[in-house]
Amino acid sequence: MRRPSTAGVSFAAVGPDGACPSVTVQLAFGMYREIDHEGKSVWRREQHVPDPIPVGLESGSRDVSFSSGEVTGLRVNVRSVPFADGMLATMTLVNDLTPEERNRSAAEQSTLFQVTLEILPDTGTRLIARPSRRAPVDDDDWSSALLYREAREFAAGHTCSADWTLNPDDLEAALAVRTAWIPEATVEAVSPDGDEVFQGIAQDAEDPLSASWLAGSATPDLIAGLQRLTRAYARWITLQEGKISELSAPFVSVAEGHIREARRVLGRMAAGIDFLASSEAACASFRLANLAMATQREWSEHEPLRWRPFQLAFFLLALESAADGTHPDRAVMDLLWFPTGGGKTEAYLGLIAFVAFHRRLSASSPDDGAGVAVIMRYTLRLLTTQQFIRAAAMICACEAIRRGKIATPYAGKLGQEQFSIGLWVGEGATPNSRQMAFDSVTDSSKPTPKQLLHCPCCSERLAYTQAQPIDSVMVRCENSGCILSDQTLPVWTVDEDLYAFRPTLLIGTIDKFAQIVRNAATASLFAVGGPAQPQLIVQDELHLISGPLGTMSGLYESALDLILSANGTKPKIIGSTATIRRASEQVLALFDRTTCQFPPPGLNADNSGFTVVDRILPGRRYLAVSTAGRSAKFTLQAVSASLLQTALAGLGENQRDAYWTLVAYFNSLRELGGALVLMQDDVHDTIRLFANACGEAARALRSVQELTSRVSQAEIRQMLETLKNPAGHDEALDVVLATNMVSVGVDIARLGLMVVNGQPKTMAEYIQATSRVGRSRVPGLVVAVLNNAKPRDRSHFETFRTWHSTIYREVEATSVTPFASRARDRALHAVLVAVVRHLIPQRLRSPVLDDNSIQAAERMIAQIAARARRVDPFEADVEAELKARLQRWIRRSPQQYWSKYPRTSLLQAAELAAAMRAAGRAVGQAWPTPNTMRGVEPATNYRLVEGLRGPDATQ
Ligand SMILES: [Zn+2]
Structure with a gap:
């Protein structure tokens, strides 16, 4: 392993009155000498503090040699170039010592350890922020530039990282910049309670943030209470507006744009309140939704529900366009942007309850509003089943209200049909058929219907019954x-x-x-031609619908949107994310909607009115260790061992629990592969080494487990329970080895410690993964082990403090290209088939096209092509391709949509076609069609055959 022989920092400085800036360099390092001590060879440390070196930052490059005691042959290289405001300088310590012999001892004795290089400005010189390397190119960049205008980089490291001390009297300047080997940064916690303007909106018992008060108050009081919320927000906007004049010129128009957007959101919230005031059905539904939410909170937490201002505000923002199909804001996706763990789910559960009640109360007969009202989508099964459990409690509360189990004036007015919830996951997690559910009772390898184990109300274990394979599964x-x-x-x-x-x-x-193409039974969910179609789509974790999955989803979305618009009104789409950039481009490509990001930004990243940086709660602490001079494996095990042992020996019993279970994050299964052995062998040995050196009892690692896609759903659920066991518990986990499985939906309050092995591929992933620790009152500690040999890791290490100060700005924009040509090859025909099946009468089960069907299909092709033009004007072939597909469909006159016999069917499984092709057989004319959006390339089994040689094996 080669050790680096240089370390340095780059910084910017200005001299007095245009003169050349000058600084003083203060160096310190340790060296180790091998000496003989009572017949044994031992190492003794020598601390070196060379005399301060005065350096003028004239333009050019030069070396300043120096010595320290007997050590000579060291130098500092200084490079300076002028820039608009002063000089940009790089100061590097260079170790030119060459060992006299080629052995370990000589090499160690020529090595400098614990190197620090600190730069102090001479009188009159100021160390100023380095110029930003980022030029704003679009509105999104300008917006970030305004919000993060106070974040500055005073130094960047080379080989090492950099740190600085700000001048408290002059925030534009640093008192010193220096090298840092374990850089640190804090990402502040965000308070969901919002700005202080919201503090006074409760008047005695009349608290608009109390769900039970909202559920029980008379209409005039309710409206007045809600208006106190909007008035508070209006006050906040006015306060921001007053600060615009203090901004520098390029930011003024950007800030005015932010304020305009905030006023627009305020206007929509106020219109939502007017809607409640003017519509009896809406106001009743709003009260009932609050009752349902308060009830489920009482069941699960045994406490009243108090909305956070942002939750209630989002509810008010979206409710009118969610209820009214003709509302122009149906064309807007309302995107809730809030850090993880802030309570996004509650915000849309309230809206869902509102929509469910409003459909019944606004229909001429309440049961006309039955059927699927809301579709809620996730990308990961784990999260889907977890959220299902939360949402089930809300729906059970709605149903208890309908049945009159909870007294309201609406008993008997909500129809005969149940309010109900369905989990649509499949793929080995839930049964596709009743027969499969029946079989799961005796065969534990079959997916089980038992996804909700405990009663949402009383927490008793639920009973699942199914007398015959043809019966539905009943839960009681x-x-x-x-x-x-x-x-x-x-x-x-x-x-x-x-x-x-x-x-x-x-x-x-x-x-x-993807099943809408293949499975005719899905049609009942969409109620084409029925009295009420699904009217609200909730898309959680929007940032995960990107890349190939997002592209495929965008294609199928164009079919789903048409299907759900059959009754003449588009569905309302809302969503949420904690990490996204350029959301409007992604939303347009996916949903063909404009975006309203909520809450809109203010003038600073730390206050949007509804989200403010929490000055009381500690933030999450990030540290980094570089692998420079050591192998990545060695560094990882040393860091892990140190953290594990410190949790035992360095922390008191009342502090220990939060840092007891180490979550080790890996970027891929491949990288995680060797970690189990590493934890059991190397970490174990290193812990003993540390413990012996410090005279402590060594920690024994008893339980190291894996949280990855290789582990079954049932095991993951079990592990999430085990993770709650505190330190000292017999089954407390010592280490959890995790991949990005951990990044979504793992919400364990006691976890506080994480090691990140290598910079994740995207910043969104870094934020999501590391947000798993320090979620409650425990300050999280994240230690990143960054690989010096990988340029990306190294760059993140060298500028560690800088990018953490603007971490949400660093999120990369993701791309979704549903109408790109390779995406069209995979599934454009699936869009056509889906809309023909679901929208043209009699075509659901038969692909035989008559003239009417052909004309209808041509109209749909025009609609899909129009959407493609809005999403991506450069992909011009969509219409022609769809027309060609339709012509082929007509020519082939298939008798079935999908079968194993591709001769007579329109479609076949993409996997089957791939297997045929791999076996060298003809694929036939049926169109290969994916069965899921995740497998972009179909997979096929293969077999290695040995010894297939010709008659003459020598050739
Ligand atoms: Zn119960």
Whole structure:
């Protein structure tokens, strides 16, 4: 392993009155000498502090040699170039010592350890921020430039990282800049309670943030209470507006844009309140939604629900266009942008309850509003099933209200049909058919319908029953004292039951929507031609719908949007994310909607009115260690061992728990591969070494587990429970080895410690993964081990402090290109087939096209092509390709949509076609069609055949 022989920092300086700036360089380092001590060879450390070196920063490059005691042959290289405001300088310590012999001892004795290089400005010289390397190129960049205008980089490291001390009297200058080997940064916590303007909006008992007060108040009080929320926000906007004049010129128009957007959002919230004031059905639905939310909170947490200002504001923002199909804001996606763990789910659960009630109360007969009202989508199964459990409680509360189990004036007015929830996941997690559910009772390898284990109301274990394979699966709470025990719970987890009972809230993975092409039974979910179609789509974790998955989703979305618009109104789409850039481009490509990002930004990144940096809660602490001079594996095990041992020996019993379980994050399964052995062998040995050196008891690693896609869903759920065991518990985990599985949906309050092995591929992933620790009152500690041999890792190490100060700005924009040519090859035809099946009468089960069908299909092609032009004007071939597909469809006159016999069917599985092709057989004319959006390339099995040689083996 080669050790680096240089380390330095770059910085900027200005001299007095245009004169050349000058600084003083203060160096310190340690060297080790091998000496004989009582017949044994030992190493003794010598501390070196050479005399301060005065350096003028004239333009050019030169060396300043120096010595320290007997050590000679060291130099500092100084390079300076002028820039607009002064000089840019790089100061590098160079170790030219060459060992006399080629052995370990000689090499160690020529090495400088614990090197520090500090630069102090001479009188009259100021160390100023380095010029930004980032030129704003679009509105999004300008917006960030305004929000983060106070974040400055005073130094960047080379080989090492850099740190600086700010001048408290002059925030534009640093008192010193220096090298740093373990750089640190703090990402501040965000308070979901919002700006102080929201503090006074409760008047005595009349608290618009209290769900139960909202549920029970008379209309005039309710409206007045909600208006106190909008008035508070208006006050905040006015305060910001007053500060615009203090900004420097290029930011003024950017800030004015932000304020305009905030006023627009305020206007929509106010219109939402007016809608509640003018519509009895809407106001009643709003009260009932609050009652349902308060009820489920009482069940799960045994405490009243108090909305956070941003949750209620988002609810008010979106409710009118969610209820009214003709509202112009149906063309707007409302995107909730909030750091992880802030309570996004509650905000849209409230809206979902509102929509569910409003459909019943606004229809001429309440049951006309039955059927699927809301579709909620996730990308990962783990998160889907977790959120299903939360949403099930809300739906059970709605259903208890409908049945009159919770007293309201609306008993008997909400229809005969249940409010219900369905989990649409499949793929080995839930049963596709009732038969499969029946088989799962005796065969544990089959997916089980038992996704909700405990009663949302009383927490007793639920009973699942299914007498015959043809019966639907019934869920019941058998606790006779529970208000939900008189009837079965309105919960469906078998696909076949979902299609039959059309749950009010359908929760599914985004992949599952590929089924609309293949499976005619899905039509019942969309109620084409029925009294009410699904009207609200909730897309969680929007940033995950990017890349290939996003591109495929965008294609299928164009079919789904047409299908759900059959009754003449588009569905409303809302979503959420914690990490996104250029959201409007992604939303346009995916959903063909404009974007309203909520909350809109203010003038600073730390206050948007609804989100403010928390000055009381500690933030998350980030440290980094570079692998320079050591192997990546060695560094990882040394850091892990040190952290693990310190949790035992360095922390008191009352502090230990938060840092007991080390979450080790890896960027891929491949990198995680050797880590289990590393933890069991190397880390174990190093812990003993540290413990012996410090005279401590060594920590024993008893439980090291893996949280990755290689582990089954059931095991993951078990592990999430195990992770809650505190330090000292017999089954407390010592180490969890995790991949990006951990980044979404793992919410364990006690976790506080993480090692990140290598910079993740995207900043969104880094933020999401590291946000898993320090989620409650425990300050999280994240230690990144960054590989010096990888340029990206190294760059992140050298500028560690800088980019953490603007971490949300560093999120990369993602690309979604649903109409790109390779995406069209995969699945453009699937869009055509989906809309023909679901929208043209009689075509659901038969692909035989008559003249009327052909004309209708041509109209749909025009609609899809128009969408493609809006999304991506450069992909001009969409219409021609779809027309050609339709012509081929007509020529082939297939008798079925999808079968194993591709001769007579229109479509075949992409996997099957790939297998045929791999075996050298003809694929046939049926169009290969993906069965999921995740597998962009179909996979096929292969077999290695040995010894296939010709008759003459020598040739
Ligand atoms: Zn119960």
